Amino acid sequence: MPDIPMVQAIGVSKRFGHIEVLKAIDLTIPRGEVACLLGPSGAGKSTFLRCINHLEKINEGELLVDGEFVGYREHGGKLYELHERHIARKRREIGMVFQHFNLFPHMTALQNTIEAPIRVNGETKAEAKKRALELLHRVGLSDKVDSYPAELSGGQQQRVAIARALAMQPKLMLFDEPTSALDPELVGEVLDVMRGLAKSGMTMIVVTHEMGFAREVADSVVFMADGMVVETGSPSALFDNPQHERTRSFLSKVL
Numbered sequence: 001m002p003d004i005p006m007v008q009a010i011g012v013s014k015r016f017g018h019i020e021v022l023k024a025i026d027l028t029i030p031r032g033e034v035a036c037l038l039g040p041s042g043a044g045k046s047t048f049l050r051c052i053n054h055l056e057k058i059n060e061g062e063l064l065v066d067g068e069f070v071g072y073r074e075h076g077g078k079l080y081e082l083h084e085r086h087i088a089r090k091r092r093e094i095g096m097v098f099q100h101f102n103l104f105p106h107m108t109a110l111q112n113t114i115e116a117p118i119r120v121n122g123e124t125k126a127e128a129k130k131r132a133l134e135l136l137h138r139v140g141l142s143d144k145v146d147s148y149p150a151e152l153s154g155g156q157q158q159r160v161a162i163a164r165a166l167a168m169q170p171k172l173m174l175f176d177e178p179t180s181a182l183d184p185e186l187v188g189e190v191l192d193v194m195r196g197l198a199k200s201g202m203t204m205i206v207v208t209h210e211m212g213f214a215r216e217v218a219d220s221v222v223f224m225a226d227g228m229v230v231e232t233g234s235p236s237a238l239f240d241n242p243q244h245e246r247t248r249s250f251l252s253k254v255l
């Protein structure tokens, strides 16, 4: 069903103990679109991504990925908690890229990229390798397939991490500050790969401080603060004509 949004959050709340980290988040991300998530540290951006990726359980509201509940399944109009195995299966449909690339240090770029398709998806080594080589080519690393992470720059490592996530053929990609740990001169090569991925039609949620990227690539920009969505809009609406003081104040510091 093409008109089911890829991600739909309705009144999503998340608490850690007594602290409410997400407060009634409403957000819809249509299939094939790129949403950039902005906001100060502590706003709840990472927690929101972790909830979408089944790494945290929400306390209230409804969170759906591709029309299916995260953490729950519906049966006869009632919601039942998902079993761990089912959660693991749903998680495979979502790729995640972190600030720190989290590659396996004892594996080459190619080995990092084929590991999950073989171990988790049961692919043969030949088919996993074929796609991994295509993906490593796509992220510009055809000449680095046999290199270990320690032999690669931060930008190259992050591009391997993107290839590795794509190797699971996800329907949704989550990026949590993917360029924040990189030296400035290496940021562009990672953003280029993400730009290409967006053009290919991948649905993406990108937490970033790269306002140029957000303005150019995002279909929608979401400004979060204090666990709330303060404002959502097109890049030009949000950057050129922010409606809330909180947004204006944040943008004046980062732009």
Ligand code: ADP
Residues within 6 Å of the ligand: 016, 021, 039, 040, 041, 042, 043, 044, 045, 046, 047, 048
């Ligand atoms: P952001 O990514 O926008 O910087 P986070 O989602 O990391 O924000 O954090 C939002 C708030 O939730 C912060 O106050 C943080 O300290 C708190 N928090 C995040 N993870 C946990 C956790 N596992 N246990 C307790 N508090 C947490």
Ligand code: MG
Residues within 6 Å of the ligand: 045, 046, 047, 176
């Ligand atoms: Mg964060």
